[in-house]
Amino acid sequence: FDTGLASLDFTRIKQLNFANPSFRKFPCMELAYEALEKDGTMPAVLNAANEELVKLYLDAKIRLTDIAEGVEMAMKKHKVVKNPTLNDILEADKWAREQTLSS
Numbered sequence: 001f002d003t004g005l006a007s008l009d010f011t012r013i014k015q016l017n018f019a020n021p022s023f024r025k026f027p028c029m030e031l032a033y034e035a036l037e038k039d040g041t042m043p044a045v046l047n048a049a050n051e052e053l054v055k056l057y058l059d060a061k062i063r064l065t066d067i068a069e070g071v072e073m074a075m076k077k078h079k080v081v082k083n084p085t086l087n088d089i090l091e092a093d094k095w096a097r098e099q100t101l102s103s
Helices: 026-037 042-058 065-078 088-100
Strands: none
Touching: 026 042, 026 065, 042 065, 042 088, 065 088
């Protein structure tokens, strides 16, 4: 698969600099930190809601800014299952997708 771009050679990079992210500019990043903090089934909810909302955005059915709002709404409605089983995670994923598409 040729992208036409030169490959990145990390052995030639002498220094990388990173800045703290702006949660105002990147609200989904703040939601990701929140999902990690809440743990359990919350990361699955964030991921599923985000995937469905991105599809809606790519189909020009919602605005880009609606993605973060929709993910946040799903996360607020979700009741976290701590120490989830695989079935709990799959159920949370399914719930978040249905919740997102019904809103």
